[in-house]
Amino acid sequence: MDIIRGCIETRANDLIEEKYRDEAALRTPLGFVEAHRTDEGISFTIYDINFKAVDNGVMENSRISAYEAAEKVWLDNGLSNIMIANREELLQKVNEVENGGKNLDEMEQEPPTIPPVYVETGAYARDHGELDSYRESAKLNRECAHAISEYISDNYRDNKLDDSGIKDVIDKFGADRVQTVLANTIQQADWDGRYSRDNKAWANTFPALSDNVFERVTGHPCLVDGLTDMVRRQLREAEKTAEKPSIREQLKTIAKELEPKKPKTKVPDKGLDI
Numbered sequence: 001m002d003i004i005r006g007c008i009e010t011r012a013n014d015l016i017e018e019k020y021r022d023e024a025a026l027r028t029p030l031g032f033v034e035a036h037r038t039d040e041g042i043s044f045t046i047y048d049i050n051f052k053a054v055d056n057g058v059m060e061n062s063r064i065s066a067y068e069a070a071e072k073v074w075l076d077n078g079l080s081n082i083m084i085a086n087r088e089e090l091l092q093k094v095n096e097v098e099n100g101g102k103n104l105d106e107m108e109q110e111p112p113t114i115p116p117v118y119v120e121t122g123a124y125a126r127d128h129g130e131l132d133s134y135r136e137s138a139k140l141n142r143e144c145a146h147a148i149s150e151y152i153s154d155n156y157r158d159n160k161l162d163d164s165g166i167k168d169v170i171d172k173f174g175a176d177r178v179q180t181v182l183a184n185t186i187q188q189a190d191w192d193g194r195y196s197r198d199n200k201a202w203a204n205t206f207p208a209l210s211d212n213v214f215e216r217v218t219g220h221p222c223l224v225d226g227l228t229d230m231v232r233r234q235l236r237e238a239e240k241t242a243e244k245p246s247i248r249e250q251l252k253t254i255a256k257e258l259e260p261k262k263p264k265t266k267v268p269d270k271g272l273d274i
Contacts, residue, residue, distance in 0.1 A: 020067035025087035035070040042069035114174035119207040138213035144173040145215040152219040163230040185217045194221035
């Protein structure tokens with residue numbers, strides 16, 4: 001019986017080491033160790049129970065598995081009661097701690113920082129030490145105008161302007177800059193009846209930029225006017241989507257409303273002491 005039990009345990013150990021040959025994570029009541037195979041050997045990192053790294057190193061023995069390396073780290077430190085941990089969850093927790101509570105998905109969803117539109121004059125920028133911001137904004141204004149012009153040229157087919165990709169331009173330059181460039185293009189052609197009254201009124205709500213920091217969007221005024229409608233509509237829809245609570249938040253709210261109410265504890269009336 002002991003021989004059979006020993007064979008079963010040996011086979012179980014072999015399966016574990018095979019499964020965790022290249023990647024593994026083990027835990028004890030005091031923390032975690034993560035190990036993975038590299039060109040130099042098995043790289044490992046020790047974390048405390050708060051998922052903060054306290055030590056790391058490399059085992060150059062390429063014949064052992066990541067599981068064996070992680071186990072050896074704990075045993076060499078006199079720790080037992082070792083259990084297998086979920087490596088992906090461990091690394092996710094470590095990432096959250098290292099990045100101020102932001103998990104990897106949130107970090108990937110964060111948009112890149114887009115410089116704001118600089119609306120002051122060159123003289124003001126010079127007097128206030130803001131020439132770098134002035135020049136950077138002017139450069140982005142021109143690039144944005146070129147991108148919008150190219151979008152119109154590339155996406156007008158069969159008497160129709162496709163709006164499926166304009167979001168890419170907005171994401172790259174920012175909604176504020178795209179709107180400002182379109183608004184100034186319309187402002188400089190206020191006399192042109194091919195721009196709608198609604199878009200002209202909208203354009204006049206934006207600051208007028210000087211020619212030094214601005215280039216007009218090229219293209220037929222009807223197409224520029226149509227693209228302005230598209231941009232305004234997409235941004236309105238985006239605002240509505242942002243205001244609407246997520247399905248998860250709605251479900252959490254509903255679940256909370258359905259929780260049974262705790263009965264109020266009645267305080268017995270002791271009467272008045274006379």
